[in-house]
Amino acid sequence: MPLRLGVMASGAGSNFEALVDSFRHGSLCGEVALLVVNNRDCGAQRRAERLGIDWELHDHRLQPNREQLDQALVQAFRTASVDLVVMAGWMRVVTPILIGAFPNRLINIHPSLLPSFRGLDAVGQALAAGVTLAGCTAHLVSEEVDAGRILVQAAVPVLSGDDHASLSRRIQVQEHRILPLAVALAAQG
Ligand code: GRF
Secondary structure (H helix, E strand, O other): OOEEEEEEEOOOOHHHHHHHHHHHHOOOOEEEEEEEEOOOOOHHHHHHHHHOOOEEEOOHHHOOOHHHHHHHHHHHHHHOOOOEEEEOOOOOOOOHHHHHHOOOOEEEEEOOOOOOOOOOOHHHHHHHHOOOEEEEEEEEOOOOOOOOOEEEEEEEEOOOOOOHHHHHHHHHHHHHHHHHHHHHHHHOO
16 A cells, blocks of 8 residues: 655754655655645755645744644644654654554654663764764654654764764764665554
C-alpha cells in the first residue's frame, strides 16, 4: 500500500527533503502528503515550495497552549489522510493529543545515540562529554522526551579536531539514511 506521510519541521528541513527523495528515487512507496511548519519561511517551507509538496504553517505563537497546537496538527494530518507522521527537526514538545492520534506511527529523529544526550543540543552535549562515538536515533515518540522505542540508530566517529559544525554534518548524513528506514519499519508495524 502506498504510504501517505506527514512531516513536521521547524528549521532547515534537510531530513524532510531526504524523505521526499526516498519516495521519489529510493525505497519508500507513497508520498509526503503534507509538511507542517511552525516557523514561517523556514528552510523546510522553502524546500516544500521547490519540491511541490503541500505545506501548512501552524505557528505555535498563535495558539494558547501545546494541546491546541497539537489538535490543529491532528486535524491537518487527518484531512490529508496521513498514515504516519515524522517529526523531522520539530523543536516543540508534543502532547498526548498528537501521540495518541498516531499510536506507534509518530517518529522522531534525534542527533545522539539515545539514551545518551536527550534534549537540546545533543551534539554539544556529546562534544562536552568527550565521547569518541556519536550518532543519531530514529525512535517512536512517547510522552517522555527522546525516550520512545528505538527503531534505527547509526553511529559516527568523533574525530580529533571536530567542532560542532563538522560533527553535526557527519551525523546528518546518517540521519538522512536511517530516517527512511525507520519510516519503512513503522509502516510495517
Ligand atoms: C536534526 O539534526 C535532527 O536530529 C534534530 O533537528 C535537526 C533537523 O535538521 N531533531 P533538518 O531541519 O532536518 O536539516
